[in-house]
Amino acid sequence: MNPTAESAEQWPLNHAAFAQPALTPLTAAQKLLLPLGVVLFDWLFWRENGGVNILVFTIFIIGSQLLMLPRHAPARRSGYLWLMVGGSLFAGMMMAVYGSGVAALACTVSLLLMLGYINQPHLKLVLYALLTAANSVAQAWLRVLRNVRAPRNTGAGARRSWFYGRLLLVPLVILGAFHLLFAVANPRYEELSSRALAALGNWLAMLLPDISFAHFLFFLLGFVVTAGAIVTVPVYVFADHESRFGEFIRRQRDRLASFGVRRPDFRWKNTRTLDLRKEFLAAAAVFGLVNVLLLAVNAIDINWLWFGFVPAKGFDLAQFVHEGTYVLIFSILLAMGIVLWFFRRNLNFYQPGLPWLRWGATVWVLQNAILAVSVGLRNYYYILNSGIAYKRIGVCFFLLLTFFGLVTVLLKIWQRRSAYSLIRLNALAVYAVLLMLAAGNWEVWMARYNLQPRFRNIDIGFLLAMPGRVLPELVAHRAQLAQVPSLTIEDEYGQAKSIAAFDAQARIDAAVAAWKIQYSINSDWQGLTYADWETYQEL
Known part of the structure; x- marks a missing residue:
């Protein structure tokens, strides 16, 4: 066979394999909502603080997405989607009431999560939904620009200008992003660049008295935000990765425990049992020793802090709270990590020692809950003597999440739940705490x-x-x-x-x-x- 002819025959197939996928055209609803959203964004936010405008724009985004969503789409049956719709409306209302920074953060996160669950309705993990939405939003404005075409009745020069204009817009947007990063990092650069931009704005104001350079940049920002909210770019990577995980641990019969080494002079089944026994002994030793140590620490805290604690004269309560709180919080997180490590695989099915291991880990988790109460008391005494600050409120809500996390660790121990299940539940708890913070007039x-x-x-x-x-x-x-x-x-x-x-x-x-x-x-x-x-x- 002639190799030249073979190459010529295969070229169209190979070329098609490396070609980009066909561009999905914008729908009629998207073509209508995009300019409407850009104008609405400019009218609501140009030289305005955050308040009622965020609630109005939130309603616009939610209404647009639900309007474009097909009636029988899988996303409409997703409880996570409707949870995020309710969270977005709630956070938007809190912005209209208080206008706090945490309410703005809660509203932004809720809208991104809603877009993530619309993009991939089978997602459950909050973090993956957030990353999916961020990926889609980052590509949406490029998708819109690729759909824009020059009018057909123009000459070759006008079409060429239109092509290079779209081509140069991407480097300009990247240049603007790096400019913002450098302006935040370097005060001197920010001062000089502000002067340069002000001079450029004054020059443009002389040419076009009714248009300012800053307003033009803000209009571009509105286009990027609105495109990300209206145009959905399918992102499958995080949904594919999540599909590998399950809610519960399954017995892995083709793997050794983490401490095991296969030896040729043992039968495979006996080797596997011996490996699990080694890991069980290591886990039992860890839980036994740290339970004794933590019992001593909790006994000291209960005797010292829980009943009738009065700071002595000259006692540095701030150092006592700050250093002690950070160390104890790290200790609790480390304890949760150790439990997740030992209960990650086949040790959940080691029947000879599983009851002892479960009760030892349960006692350790309960002792960590007592340790968390001691941390809360330290924070309470500090508030009682020095007043409330943002970090002290943050410690209270962090402890609330800690108690919830310890409960999920108990579920893992007794129900053989996977680490994925714990991350999913605790991520939802973090989102609930964010909405609680948004609801407060702190x-x-x-x-x-x-x-x-x-x-x-x-x-x-x-x-x-x-x-x-x-x-x-x-x-x-x-x-x-x-x-x-x-x-x-x-x-x-x-x-x-x-x-x-x-x-x-x-x-x-x-x-x-x-x-x-x-x-x-x-x-x-x-x-x-x-x-x-x-x-x-x-x-």
């Missing part, structure tokens, strides 16, 4: 608690740095500041500095006046929140 509650007259020191600078909805609490306690022994703010070096009561009161008055001016300037409904409106009425 700054107002912190200010109300920290301004109690029983505290000998009040960090007034910390309270003044909070959002404007805290100001009514500061005004209500303004006269009481004269009775506080110590009022502090942070200086330019981050060190606490004492100030007089009249200075603190003057700072509160100045903050109120500045907030009123800012509110009157930004009075459009897009960035309005119920908390800001209520604050303005009270002030």
